[in-house]
Amino acid sequence: MTNIETSGKPRHMSTSLKKARVRTPGGRIVVRYNYKKHSKHLCAICKNELHGKPTGRPVEIGRLAKSERRPERPFGGMLCSTDSRMILSYRAKLKHGTIKSEDVPISLRNFVV
Numbered sequence: 308m309t310n311i312e313t314s315g316k317p318r319h320m321s322t323s324l325k326k327a328r329v330r331t332p333g334g335r336i337v338v339r340y341n342y343k344k345h346s347k348h349l350c351a352i353c354k355n356e357l358h359g360k361p362t363g364r365p366v367e368i369g370r371l372a373k374s375e376r377r378p379e380r381p382f383g384g385m386l387c388s389t390d391s392r393m394i395l396s397y398r399a400k401l402k403h404g405t406i407k408s409e410d411v412p413i414s415l416r417n418f419v420v
């Protein structure tokens with residue numbers, strides 16, 4: 308797979324397309340253009356993969372129902388379940404005065420306060 312020629316057509320010059328050389332049933336070798344795979348969504352705190360959040364082109368995601376695009380809970384589609392539980396716990400403790408806002412780690416203050 309070296310030196311795949313382009314057709315020169317503007318629609319094929321896009322860097323968002325992935326080129327693949329494919330042998331047709333008739334024996335010719337043609338260049339097919341496909342969309343690249345999108346990366347997985349990551350948790351904003353621990354950077355682990357987020358489940359329940361589909362990847363793909365915006366037009367494909369837009370065809371889904373809103374409830375299919377992210378989990379329906381606080382911080383759904385932003386934090387993993389473990390981290391969202393931790394944040395909600397910090398919020399409850401702050402609300403009831405068990406801890407002070409200085410006790411919350413600086414990296415989490417954007418989510419808590």
Ligand SMILES: [Zn+2]
Pocket residue numbers: 350351352353354355386387388389390
């Ligand atoms: Zn996380």
